[in-house]
Amino acid sequence: MKCPLLPLVLAGGLAGLAPVASGADGDAPAATLHPRYLDLRAVPRISGDAAAGKRKSQVCGACHGDDGSGTAPPFPNIGGQRADFAYWQLVELKRGRHLSPMTPLVSTLDDQDMRDLAAYYASLPLPAARAGTGDTPAEPVDAALLERGRALYLHGDAAKGIPPCQGCHGADARGMRDADVADRNGRTPYATFPVLRGQQAAYLQSKLAEYREGDLHDSTSDFIMGGIGRRLDADSIQAVSSWLASLGED
């Protein structure tokens, strides 16, 4: 489904953000490291060598698991994530505007490593869902909370100005449908929109809280999601995170 709100959100989210540096033309990744903001609206697709990525992934397993499934609540699942999204997250982490446990790790990766690693994790299946609705898998499932999360994801909340999440992350939270299909200008603007299905609840909560606080503003995509995050309250964040985390591979 195409996102009818996207033009509005883009316009609103990006207002006052001039000049947006457009350093991502062509395939000159070095140039993309330096603009004030990464312009991800028309970046070329990335490709990488998944077999090489597997060999380079040894160091990642401690936190992201051998199967791409986070080994503790704050560590995101990266198995089955879209390669384009994962690659640009690594680029953002390497730019260093946002400090994280990943910061020292990405400093040793070059551009090809990041492409290969992104391709490798994208080639894995999505991790299996974990039971529970909170930060620990042992917490009992709260059916009303999950239902609020499902409703917000599918329908948004017009009164609060929250668009349906599915408009950009897909009805099944596997990313935008047809994200890989180029438009008539040969662009794939939705290829960098992430899969959310089965993601760890604690990671989703902390990331959404960062968008709400306006802590992430390194790329045009951060501005899109930041405009939405600042309309979410704590209950909405917990509900939608719990529901997404409860979704299984199929």
Ligand code: HEC
């Ligand atoms: C010490 C634990 C640790 C190790 C080792 C580690 N990561 Fe991470 N990774 C994290 C954390 C924590 C985050 C969340 C970062 C943030 O939001 O600041 C993250 C985020 C990511 C993301 C973005 C995920 C998303 O959904 O936004 C990718 C991609 C990623 N890591 C890939 C890797 C790769 C590839 C390696 C190996 C080279 C690696 N990580 C090694 C802890 C780790």
Ligand code: HEC
């Ligand atoms: C207009 C499009 C759009 C809508 C609507 C939207 N998102 Fe997003 N979202 C994005 C984009 C683009 C990104 C990637 C941000 C980046 O690259 O840092 C993103 C990133 C995220 C992330 C970070 C994922 C990760 O692995 O790091 C979460 C969580 C998220 N969105 C949740 C939501 C929720 C919940 C809703 C509904 C309340 C929502 N989004 C609605 C476009 C959207």
